[in-house]
Amino acid sequence: MKRSIISKDGVGIAATVIQKRELYLSRVITDLPTLVFVKKGIKSLKQNDLELDIKSGEAVAIAGGQAFDVINRPDAGEFEAAWIAFHPNVIQNYNSNLQTLKDIETAFIFSNITSGFSDAFRLATESITTDKIISDQVAIHRATEILIWLGEYGRKFKVPSPENTSKKVRSFLSSNPGKDWSALEIADRLEMSEATLRRRLSSELSSFSEILIDVRMSLALSLLQATDRSIGEIAREAGYDSASRFAVRFRDRFGYSPTMLRREASRDRNGTILDRVRT
Known part of the structure; x- marks a missing residue:
């Protein structure tokens, strides 16, 4: 199954x-x-x-x-x-x-x-x-x-509501982690300049690139643990054309290679699909 x-x-x-x-x-x-x-x-x-x-x-x-x-x-x-x-x-x-x-x-x-x-x-x-x-x-x-x-x-449960700029950015990026996002595009969606966005994120001890990487790695972790999709497919879903670059990012974030985590998490290798909830 x-x-x-x-x-x-x-x-x-x-x-x-x-x-x-x-x-x-x-x-x-x-x-x-x-x-x-x-x-x-x-x-x-x-x-x-x-x-x-x-x-x-x-x-x-x-x-x-x-x-x-x-x-x-x-x-x-x-x-x-x-x-x-x-x-x-x-x-x-x-x-x-x-x-x-x-x-x-x-x-x-x-x-x-x-x-x-x-x-x-x-x-x-x-x-x-x-x-x-x-x-x-x-x-x-x-x-x-x-x-x-x-x-x-x-x-x-409390109703989820973005309370700060970091959470608002994360919400946008989570809607499509594999998209080629830019800080300018997110700033436009939040109706502020790119400089203001970066300044606000810095005040919250965060950055656009850090949030994007974390959103993509969180998606990859879920896919590796709960689906049978290949590592190459998961890398592309998370926005990486290079499986080797994806593997380095994943190891840096979680301390394990995608291959190791997949070996411990999967039973079958039949392939699956992921459908995202739209908020």
Whole structure:
């Protein structure tokens, strides 16, 4: 069976990550609010002084825009986790009538998961990935049910909103990581001069090139972990005509070559497609 990352417009993105041995990945950024359901092994997240271990049968809700160091620890030779990233509109619609639930600022673990949650997660995932005809209304309803389960624990996702220039730039670049972006084009979209853009990014300890590389490497990491696409295809999807240059960038960012990560993450090699959610 093909492994893939699939999105449904206005609903979200779904995928499964599989690893065969423990790997440490630094500063993995979650752009959209995401719920990860660990099925085998342990997922460890670290952000400054915050350290979380999510065990098999538990789930973690991660706020959008968070960066964690991640270790996926296999059990009996395999780690497996499924995730859903929620479209902002789904969260906005669910939150519109809620006042009592506490916002998830970074991440929140919930355990003692019942079969009801497992069934809801399966249906929400299928509503995004299925080839069957499911209306947008039904798909949104199923994704919203996951948010309702989260609400049973007294928590809710905040609606994603770019708060600074770096996040706004990242949002534009994430819409099409493989595009030949320029700082001038992004500055035009933000209705400012290129000099102003670079000055604001510098004040936030960032730069256009750093954000572009990170967005592309984040896409590549997801594709390597959750799909069976070839490394050459992934390099092109991430905006690199040269697979060797892509490999150097990836190793510099995560400390592993794409080949090593793929060897630990894949079962089959049948090829897949990636469809992006449009925000």
